[in-house]
Amino acid sequence: MTNQTKTSTYQRFSRKGLSRRSLLGRASVLGLGALIGGGVPFSAALAQEPVKGGILKMGLGGGESTESLDPAMALVQVAFHTTRTFGETLLDVNPDGSLDMRLATDVSSSPDAMTWTFAIREGVKFHDGSELTAEDVLETMRRHSDEDSQSGALGIMKGIKDMRVEGGNFIVELAEANADLPYLMSDYHLVIQPNGGRDNPGAGIGTGPYRVVEAEPGVRYTFEKFADYWDDSRGHFDGVEFAVINDATARNAALQSGQVHIINQVAPKVAGLLGRAPGLEVKSVAGRGHYVFIMHCDTAPFDNADLRMALKYAINREEMVDKILQGYGSVGNDIPINASYPLFDDTRPQRAYDPELAKEFYEKSGHDGSPIVLRVAEGAFPGAVDAAQLFQESARACGIPLEISREPDDGYWSDVWNVEPFCASYWSGRPVQDQMYATAYLSTADWNDTRFDNAEFDAKLVEARAELDQEKRKQLYREMADILADEGGLICPMFNDFIEGVSDQIQGWEESGVLEVMNGLAPHKCWLA
Amino acid sequence: MNAYIAKLVAQRIALGLLLIFLVSIMIFLGTQILPGDVAQAILGQTATPESLANLREELGLNASATERYFSWLTGILHGDLGTSLSNGRDIASAISERLGNTLFLASWAALISVPLAIILGLVSVLYRGRWPDKVISAATLSAISVPEFMMSYILMYYVAVQLGWAPSVAMLNDRMSLLEKLHAISLPIAVLVMVVLAHMMRMTRAALLNVMQSAYIETAELKGIRRSAVIWRHAFPNSIAPIVNVVMLNMAYLVVGVVVVEVVFVYPGMGQYLVDHVSKRDVPVVQACGLIFAAVYIFLNMVADIVSILANPRLRHPK
Numbered sequence: 103m104t105n106q107t108k109t110s111t112y113q114r115f116s117r118k119g120l121s122r123r124s125l126l127g128r129a130s131v132l133g134l135g136a137l138i139g140g141g142v143p144f145s146a147a148l149a150q151e152p153v154k155g156g157i158l159k160m161g162l163g164g165g166e167s168t169e170s171l172d173p174a175m176a177l178v179q180v181a182f183h184t185t186r187t188f189g190e191t192l193l194d195v196n197p198d199g200s201l202d203m204r205l206a207t208d209v210s211s212s213p214d215a216m217t218w219t220f221a222i223r224e225g226v227k228f229h230d231g232s233e234l235t236a237e238d239v240l241e242t243m244r245r246h247s248d249e250d251s252q253s254g255a256l257g258i259m260k261g262i263k264d265m266r267v268e269g270g271n272f273i274v275e276l277a278e279a280n281a282d283l284p285y286l287m288s289d290y291h292l293v294i295q296p297n298g299g300r301d302n303p304g305a306g307i308g309t310g311p312y313r314v315v316e317a318e319p320g321v322r323y324t325f326e327k328f329a330d331y332w333d334d335s336r337g338h339f340d341g342v343e344f345a346v347i348n349d350a351t352a353r354n355a356a357l358q359s360g361q362v363h364i365i366n367q368v369a370p371k372v373a374g375l376l377g378r379a380p381g382l383e384v385k386s387v388a389g390r391g392h393y394v395f396i397m398h399c400d401t402a403p404f405d406n407a408d409l410r411m412a413l414k415y416a417i418n419r420e421e422m423v424d425k426i427l428q429g430y431g432s433v434g435n436d437i438p439i440n441a442s443y444p445l446f447d448d449t450r451p452q453r454a455y456d457p458e459l460a461k462e463f464y465e466k467s468g469h470d471g472s473p474i475v476l477r478v479a480e481g482a483f484p485g486a487v488d489a490a491q492l493f494q495e496s497a498r499a500c501g502i503p504l505e506i507s508r509e510p511d512d513g514y515w516s517d518v519w520n521v522e523p524f525c526a527s528y529w530s531g532r533p534v535q536d537q538m539y540a541t542a543y544l545s546t547a548d549w550n551d552t553r554f555d556n557a558e559f560d561a562k563l564v565e566a567r568a569e570l571d572q573e574k575r576k577q578l579y580r581e582m583a584d585i586l587a588d589e590g591g592l593i594c595p596m597f598n599d600f601i602e603g604v605s606d607q608i609q610g611w612e613e614s615g616v617l618e619v620m621n622g623l624a625p626h627k628c629w630l631a
Numbered sequence: 632m633n634a635y636i637a638k639l640v641a642q643r644i645a646l647g648l649l650l651i652f653l654v655s656i657m658i659f660l661g662t663q664i665l666p667g668d669v670a671q672a673i674l675g676q677t678a679t680p681e682s683l684a685n686l687r688e689e690l691g692l693n694a695s696a697t698e699r700y701f702s703w704l705t706g707i708l709h710g711d712l713g714t715s716l717s718n719g720r721d722i723a724s725a726i727s728e729r730l731g732n733t734l735f736l737a738s739w740a741a742l743i744s745v746p747l748a749i750i751l752g753l754v755s756v757l758y759r760g761r762w763p764d765k766v767i768s769a770a771t772l773s774a775i776s777v778p779e780f781m782m783s784y785i786l787m788y789y790v791a792v793q794l795g796w797a798p799s800v801a802m803l804n805d806r807m808s809l810l811e812k813l814h815a816i817s818l819p820i821a822v823l824v825m826v827v828l829a830h831m832m833r834m835t836r837a838a839l840l841n842v843m844q845s846a847y848i849e850t851a852e853l854k855g856i857r858r859s860a861v862i863w864r865h866a867f868p869n870s871i872a873p874i875v876n877v878v879m880l881n882m883a884y885l886v887v888g889v890v891v892v893e894v895v896f897v898y899p900g901m902g903q904y905l906v907d908h909v910s911k912r913d914v915p916v917v918q919a920c921g922l923i924f925a926a927v928y929i930f931l932n933m934v935a936d937i938v939s940i941l942a943n944p945r946l947r948h949p950k
Contacts, residue, residue, distance in 0.1 A: 161800070167725075167907040168717035304719070319718060320907055321899040322802060345800055347897045351784055355799040356897075358792045362800075512910075 152610060156630035158339045160619075161353045161362035165346030167320030171306035173293040174246055174253035179366060179618065180346055182290055184323050186622030187342055188229070189293030189308030192220055192239065192272075193284055195533070195621070197614040199444055201284055205234065205294050205309060206272075215279040215570060220272045220287070227330040228296045229306075229313045236267040241298025243272075246291060255291035257541070279568035281575075282534040289533070290622065311337025311626055320346055325625070338610075338629035357382055357603045363630075364608060366619050368601040369484070370428040376603055386430050387600045389615045390442045390531025393426075393483040394434075395476065395493065397591035398553040401523040403474065404591060408467035413474075414453060414593055415460035416497040422595040425492060426485040430601050434594030436587040438542065439579070442597075442615050443535050445572065447580040453587065460500035473505035477518050481511035482526035489595070490526060520551045527551065535579050536567050543586060552591030559585045607631050639940050647933040654925040655707075659700050661921075662914050707922065713915040717908065722919050725904070730923065732803060733893075733900035736816055737885035740823035745878055748828050752835025752874075756843065756862055768836075771829035783822050783895040790818060801896040819896045823889065827881040834877040838870035872939035879935035886931075887924045 164179030173185045192206040201209070208221040226234040245251060247259035264275040274283065293299075293308050306314035311333070312325035325342040345362060347353045353365040354372060358379050368376060368384060377384035397404035397413070404410055419433040432440065435452055478490040487508065494504040509518050509525075518525050532538040541547060544563060545555040559582055566578040586592065600618045604611055610628040614621040620628075687693055694702075706713060712722040751771070755764040774782070791799035797817045807815065842848065843866050851861045890902030901920060908916040 166910075167904050168715070168913060170718040170720075316804075318899065319720075320903065321897075322804075345802055345897060347800060349894050349897070352787070352799065352895050352897055355784075355787045355792055359795060359799045361798055 152338045152629040153631070154338050155340050157341045157343060158625055158628065158630070159343045159345065159362040160624070161345050161347040161356045161365040163348050163350065163353055163367045165320050165348060169319045170304045171314065171317055172299070172303040173291050174251065174303065176254060176291060180344060182617070183344060183619065183622050185290055185293055187312050187325055187625050188306050188310045188314050189295070190310050191288055191290065191292050191294065193288045195285065195288050195616050197612055197616065201288070209284050215281045215568065216276050218274045218283050222270050222272055223332070224270065226309050226332045228309055229328055230296060232296050234294065234309055236270050236272045238296055238298065239272045239294050240265055240267050241300060242292065242294050245298040245300055253291055255289045258286045258289050281567070281570055282536055285533045290617070312342050322346060336626045339625060342625045354603065357605065363605040364619060364624055365603040368603050370430045370601060373428065373430060373601050382603055382605050385602045385604055385611070385613070387613050387615045388432060388442060388597070389600050390440065390597065391528065392434055392438060392531070392594055392597045393489065393528050395524070395526055395593040396552045397593070398523040399555065399591040400553040403469055404523055406467045406469070407589060408463045409469055410591060412460050412463035412467060412500070412502060413497070415456045415463060416500040416502050417493050417593055417595055418455040418496040419595045421492055421496070422489055426489045427596055427598055430599040432597045434596050436590070436592055436594050437583045438529055438538050438592065438594060439535055439583065440597050445535060445576040445579050447576060447583070450580065450583060455496060457500040460502065464500065464502050471503065473503045475505050475507050475524060477507045477509050477522045477525040479509040479511050479514040479518070481514050483528040486526045520549065536563065539563050539582065543590065554586070554590050556585060556589060636940065640937050643933055643936050647929050650929050651926055655704060655922055656700070658918055658921040658925070659703065662918055663696060703918070712919040715908070715913055715916050717913045722916055726919060726923065729899060729901045729904045732898065733886055736819060736898060736900060737882065739813065739816065740820050740827070740885050741882050743820065744824040744827050745831065747824070748831035749835050749874065751832045752839065753862055753867070755836050756839045757859055759840070767832065771832050774825040775829035779822060779826055779891045780895055782825060783892060786818050786821060801898045803899070816898065819892050819898055822892055823885060827885065831877055831881055835874050838873040839866050842866045842870045868942070871942040875938045875942070876935045879931040883928045883931045886927045
């Protein structure tokens with residue numbers, strides 16, 4: 103019961119919180135050797151020497167007056183950015199998918215990937231003046247994983263059997279082997295805080311380059327440079343200011359009028375227009391978030407595999423990317439994974455719109471011709487209603503009658519999604535393939551929103567998790583992808599990009615598809631020209 | 632006769648207080664009949680029987696509705712609005728800041744729009760049917776016909792982005808001087824003025840024209856008094872009651888109805904605060920905001936009533 107509850111807490115937070123944001127990104131190949139060898143230090147090609155000083159101003163959408171500074175409770179975009187700005191995790195993921203050692207200086211594992219050792223950096227100070235110790239790390243991880251934790255990272259911490267401190271090392275014992283643990287430890291909720299942040303979770307104390315000065319939830323946050331910050335290569339501004347601007351047009355205007363330097367979440371519709379304005383640039387970065395139509399494999403008429411296949415062939419993915427994402431995205435292939443993930447097999451054939459095949463499968467399914475109801479709300483993903491209408495049209499051309507039922511946004515995630523047999527939804531992606539599949543496609547997952555139940559798939563997932571041979575692992579993920587795409591209830595038409603607006607005054611920008619706005623590290627890595 | 636007026640005024644105030652009391656009951660009942668119980672709404676998917684029981688205990692939900700209502704009411708009378716469920720902050724201090732911002736914006740908008748509306752109304756009556764009247768009517772009516780957000784975007788684009796005269800984001804902080812603050816909120820003020828102007832100006836015009844048809848105005852005109860003096864000295868005092876009513880309605884709107892303008896200009900007022908907490912089912916905050924909005928509305932309408940009473944010539948000049 104407790105585990106069930108925990109899982110759903112994590113998943114609910116991740117779904118609502120990480121809206122249109124994927125976890126981790128653009129990794130090429132996950133090299134376990136690199137992990138054990140201590141990771142790769144940050145070494146992006148910086149053309150110029152950073153300039154110190156100035157105030158960075160960011161206009162951010164996705165903020166609420168209900169949020170707090172507690173990293174465990176960071177749900178929406180603005181909370182993510184504040185957490186990243188004042189705090190640091192043990193490791194970060196570089197744009198190329200390698201690991202960056204932050205508060206850990208070294209990571210190693212036992213050969214069976216069951217026991218992991220993190221060496222903790224020395225000489226790091228918290229904003230309250232105290233020194234970072236391995237005990238602080240242990241307490242932080244405990245706070246995010248204990249019985250009454252409401253942390254957004256709870257799902258990640260679930261597989262941990264035991265944690266302890268030995269000397270300056272933090273040691274994690276897993277219940278089952280997981281080769282991806284260092285990636286999971288880079289989750290942005292897991293900001294290391296003095297005594298784990300237990301004394302005052304909302305105080306906003308971390309080890310980051312900037313100290314919280316003012317926090318007005320839903321309005322603005324201000325930070326000043328932390329004089330005792332340990333890493334001289336980061337944190338070039340004297341201060342950072344976040345203005346919470348939830349209205350998309352107002353964000354654009356703030357950037358254009360020079361009131362802010364960086365904005366997040368530029369709408370695809372206006373990205374092209376905004377890019378033509380002087381003094382700024384629109385950056386589009388491929389991420390892992392994707393928009394989906396999901397069918398319950400155990401509910402009529404979707405319990406019929408031929409009907410599911412008919413619908414998969416009846417959707418025009420290219421058209422959706424063009425018209426819904428305005429080209430700021432890429433086509434999906436009926437699996438929740440794209441090339442941004444490590445161990446992705448790019449030789450899998452792309453499924454395309456095929457009215458002939460769709461007709462064939464539809465006739466084979468013997469469906470009685472009654473309209474198939476697709477439930478959708480504008481809040482399911484931006485442009486969801488339009489996407490459903492495109493789907494309806496392309497299906498009509500295949501002789502498949504789709505009926506769109508528009509649902510209210512309020513209550514969509516509790517009354518429609520994961521309840522009704524056919525609806526629109528989105529996923530924000532996960533750090534690694536294993537976690538994405540385990541969250542939503544394992545037969546026992548709480549968030550198995552397609553009611554997918556395939557013993558072979560489940561077995562391969564567990565096998566791949568403990569497999570240390572990367573080639574074998576990649577092969578297993580390929581086989582799982584094939585099973586899911588052919589038999590699953592997932593129709594994945596598109597992956598959406600992060601689209602951001604950046605002033606010409608900002609230098610040091612790097613593309614990172616891990617999470618939005620340089621994985622939240624613009625205040626750390628950028629500087630004013 | 633003054634005693635009579637005092638009695639009428641006292642009656643209005645008593646009625647206002649009674650109304651607030653009734654509204655408080657309605658707000659309380661309204662939040663009680665939300666589907667599911669409050670603890671369930673707060674915990675949602677994460678609810679376990681134990682955590683539900685704990686939260687019910689913490690919120691005092693085990694007491695009867697009447698008991699809970701009275702403890703809530705007593706708290707409010709002592710200035711204690713409780714704490715927010717979503718982030719544990721004290722509601723009274725959060726609201727006082729937000730309400731202060733809202734009132735700051737509303738009062739400057741009112742300070743500009745009310746005299747402007749009345750002057751424009753007087754001018755259009757003075758030049759009734761001639762071009763100034765037509766220009767004023769056309770301009771104010773077109774301003775009110777454009778939706779607020781559209782007007783905001785238009786101003787933002789031309790004034791903030793193209794000309795760079797005013798900021799597009801109305802951010803305030805304590806370190807700003809009054810002049811800097813006014814500069815920061817100049818665009819939202821402009822939008823609000825345009826939104827409320829037409830209503831008040833048209834009402835002023837209509838009320839004045841109504842009075843202008845009276846026999847005593849004709850007498851005044853026959854005496855040879857200038858038309859402007861007739862309007863200002865004879866007609867205006869007798870049309871104060873309807874004008875004050877519409878002015879108060881618009882001021883109430885400036886306080887409770889400006890969510891859209893607040894969102895577009897990122898102004899940290901009450902509207903956005905309430906909307907955020909409604910979506911989180913943060914009941915104590917919603918109750919507190921609801922009560923404050925109701926109180927503002929009732930207070931302004933009460934002021935309108937009292938001014939109408941005081942402005943009634945039959946009461947001011949008893950036979």
